[in-house]
Amino acid sequence: AQSVTQLGSHVSVSEGALVLLRCNYSSSVPPYLFWYVQYPNQGLQLLLKYTSAATLVKGINGFEAEFKKSETSFHLTKPSAHMSDAAEYFCAVSSGNTPLVFGKGTRLSVIA
Amino acid sequence: NAGVTQTPKFQVLKTGQSMTLQCAQDMNHEYMSWYRQDPGMGLRLIHYSVGAGITDQGEVPNGYNVSRSTTEDFPLRLLSAAPSQTSVYFCASSSPGQGSYEQYFGPGTRLTVT
Numbered sequence: 001a002q003s004v005t006q007l008g009s010h011v012s013v014s015e016g017a018l019v020l021l022r023c024n025y026s027s028s029v030p031p032y033l034f035w036y037v038q039y040p041n042q043g044l045q046l047l048l049k050y051t052s053a054a055t056l057v058k059g060i061n062g063f064e065a066e067f068k069k070s071e072t073s074f075h076l077t078k079p080s081a082h083m084s085d086a087a088e089y090f091c092a093v094s095s096g097n098t099p100l101v102f103g104k105g106t107r108l109s110v111i112a
Numbered sequence: 113n114a115g116v117t118q119t120p121k122f123q124v125l126k127t128g129q130s131m132t133l134q135c136a137q138d139m140n141h142e143y144m145s146w147y148r149q150d151p152g153m154g155l156r157l158i159h160y161s162v163g164a165g166i167t168d169q170g171e172v173p174n175g176y177n178v179s180r181s182t183t184e185d186f187p188l189r190l191l192s193a194a195p196s197q198t199s200v201y202f203c204a205s206s207s208p209g210q211g212s213y214e215q216y217f218g219p220g221t222r223l224t225v226t
Contacts, residue, residue: 009152032213034214036217042219043202043217043218043219043220044155044202044217045217046214046216049213049214051213090154090155094213096208096213097162097208099143099145099157099160099170099204099215100145100155100157100204100215101157102147102154102155102156103154104152104153104154105152105154
């Protein structure tokens with residue numbers, strides 16, 4: 001079985017500060033890992049994905065994530081937060097041939 | 113391409129009523145899934161399908177039925193709505209066979225059961 005743990009249901013950062021959203025996964029097979037973003041009252045949009053190529057993955061809006069097998073982690077980072085980054089972020093895992101299993105989400109607030 | 117479409121966007125039901133949430137995709141994706149989103153719970157898988165004629169249960173299937181007669185459509189049926197089914201429902205599709213492992217999501221249906 002696969003599972004995802006997102007540490008921190010709510011993270012608050014100042015505008016211009018580093019964003020770090022944590023994700024740890026559990027998988028008995030090589031995982032495919034994803035970060036999605038959800039803006040208020042909207043659907044889910046793919047930020048980035050890891051599918052066994054480069055371990056450092058760059059996504060949209062300046063976000064990136066690093067796959068660390070030894071730590072079973074896939075943390076999401078952005079060097080400088082912008083007000084428009086305020087949203088809910090979901091980490092998800094799949095074996096490739098199975099539906100995604102999602103974490104419970106982290107709500108990011110950006111303070112001016 | 114329209115991508116993944118869902119209807120209706122909003123629905124209010126009374127306890128015991130039945131209804132069908134519609135989902136369609138025009139990307140020829142073989143995989144389709146239904147999730148529900150509740151505050152603090154993330155997205156939980158209800159049912160999924162790996163191709164026409166094939167469906168399977170997810171984490172929270174009770175109270176919901178699905179069928180997949182075509183590649184494009186994957187309706188979700190609530191047989192007898194309960195207040196516990198108040199949620200936002202998302203349909204998604206993907207195509208591992210085409211090397212596309214991420215899921216593409218529809219805009220969601222917000223369901224309230226009174």
